Amino acid sequence: MKEKWRRVMKGKVRLPYMVSSLGRVRRVRSHRILRAGMHPQGYQHVCLYWIVNNIQHKWTVRIARLVVQAFKPPRPLGWQIHHRYSKLDNRVSALEFVPMSINIRNSYATGQRRKSKHSNHQNNRIYKSIFQLHRAGISERQISRIVQITISAVSRILNGLVQGALEYRKAS
Numbered sequence: 001m002k003e004k005w006r007r008v009m010k011g012k013v014r015l016p017y018m019v020s021s022l023g024r025v026r027r028v029r030s031h032r033i034l035r036a037g038m039h040p041q042g043y044q045h046v047c048l049y050w051i052v053n054n055i056q057h058k059w060t061v062r063i064a065r066l067v068v069q070a071f072k073p074p075r076p077l078g079w080q081i082h083h084r085y086s087k088l089d090n091r092v093s094a095l096e097f098v099p100m101s102i103n104i105r106n107s108y109a110t111g112q113r114r115k116s117k118h119s120n121h122q123n124n125r126i127y128k129s130i131f132q133l134h135r136a137g138i139s140e141r142q143i144s145r146i147v148q149i150t151i152s153a154v155s156r157i158l159n160g161l162v163q164g165a166l167e168y169r170k171a172s
Helices: 063-072 100-110 120-135 142-149 151-158
Strands: 005-010 013-020 026-027 044-052 055-062 077-084 095-099
Touching: 005 063, 013 044, 026 077, 044 063, 055 063, 063 077, 063 095, 077 100, 095 100, 120 142, 120 151, 142 151
Parallel strands: none
Antiparallel strands: 005 013, 013 026, 044 055, 077 095
16 A cells, blocks of 8 residues: 555644544655654653744644544544554554444453443442542542542542443432
């Protein structure tokens, strides 16, 4: 497959970079290929810089996202980018859109995601403790330290965004 290059867009702004169908990113003027960094989740990303009206902008973006924006039709609402073979394979032929449920199922099947290390019984005890502490007037930050989970996880539990947690709001 011959490598094709297309201009990188951020909204309606044309950036001084191009992305290839093989997953490489280069500067427009110098044609210098950018070195990809590694995202903590195992995906490759690049940092793009540009200036508009004497204001410098920076965008750290996954390469797969740039490839998809340039070479695929718009992503359906609620669907995710799926790497068919490897997280490091950013070729346009290796990327596809899938519903979130299929992407999650694939991540379990390939071992990229594991079942929770806590049993349901442990989770239920944690939920119960969080609601008890919250009713006692303890802040989310302090609860996160006591229970040893992130503040955002505590917030999600208290706001009913974690399946199974709400039944403990009134109980206990």
